[in-house]
Amino acid sequence: EAAVTQSPRSKVAVTGGKVTLSCHQTNNHDYMYWYRQDTGHGLRLIHYSYVADSTEKGDIPDGYKASRPSQENFSLILELASLSQTAVYFCASSDELGGSAETLYFGSGTRLTVL
Amino acid sequence: QQQVRQSPQSLTVWEGETAILNCSYEDSTFNYFPWYQQFPGEGPALLISIRSVSDKKEDGRFTIFFNKREKKLSLHITDSQPGDSATYFCAASGGWQLIFGSGTQLTVMP
Numbered sequence: 001e002a003a004v005t006q007s008p009r010s011k012v013a014v015t016g017g018k019v020t021l022s023c024h025q026t027n028n029h030d031y032m033y034w035y036r037q038d039t040g041h042g043l044r045l046i047h048y049s050y051v052a053d054s055t056e057k058g059d060i061p062d063g064y065k066a067s068r069p070s071q072e073n074f075s076l077i078l079e080l081a082s083l084s085q086t087a088v089y090f091c092a093s094s095d096e097l098g099g100s101a102e103t104l105y106f107g108s109g110t111r112l113t114v115l
Numbered sequence: 116q117q118q119v120r121q122s123p124q125s126l127t128v129w130e131g132e133t134a135i136l137n138c139s140y141e142d143s144t145f146n147y148f149p150w151y152q153q154f155p156g157e158g159p160a161l162l163i164s165i166r167s168v169s170d171k172k173e174d175g176r177f178t179i180f181f182n183k184r185e186k187k188l189s190l191h192i193t194d195s196q197p198g199d200s201a202t203y204f205c206a207a208s209g210g211w212q213l214i215f216g217s218g219t220q221l222t223v224m225p
Contacts, residue, residue, distance in 0.1 A: 004158070040124075040217055041217055042119075042121075042204060042215040042216050042217040042218050043159070043204065043215040044215075045212065058212075090158050090159070092158070097211045102161075102164070103149075103161045104151075104159075104161070104213065106158030106159050106160065107158050108156070108157055108158050109156075109157070109158055
């Protein structure tokens with residue numbers, strides 16, 4: 001079965017600090033995504049990647065960087081965390097790009113609180 | 116601008132009733148519409164999907180009705196069970212990106 005694991009499950013960060021969220025998939029999928037979930041906004045795409053060592057901007061990339069060191073791993077980096085980045089973050093993978101894929105496989109999420 | 120809209124924001128039904136979740140979209144090029152189900156503390160998971168060439172898709176107690184002319188679709192959950200209590204996201208795509216709605220939180224009372 002498809003598996004996407006995220007770490008940590010939750011994190012408290014201080015404003016201005018650096019935060020790294022990690023994602024690992026065992027699906028052998030080329031495409032990986034980072035989404036942000038806020039109440040009333042659904043899921044919004046931050047960054048995605050279709051191959052190792054390459055990342056692309058999604059709809060809301062400001063304040064975030066991404067890193068894809070291998071096919072299995074995809075990280076989201078907040079260099080200077082801000083209060084407005086408090087949210088739940090989901091990583092996902094698929095065998096085709098977003099809208100073409102039959103299924104996105106999501107991890108369980110990371111709840112980030114910035115104080 | 117929100118391209119995929121869902122209503123209601125929250126819905127409560129009794130066990131055994133039919134829950135109806137609504138979704139509308141703006142972009143006429145959208146042709147693939149999956150619904151994702153999310154339980155508290157978990158990530159969304161694909162529940163059922165439909166392509167614009169069809170007007171109905173059924174999978175057990177879950178049915179999507181699609182109206183291309185009005186750019187509307189709905190998810191019907193018949194014989195609702197407490198285990199169906201979750202947030203349901205409608206999504207749409209016409210190309211590379213999947214656009215998600217803001218979700219409907221469904222509560223099924225026993």
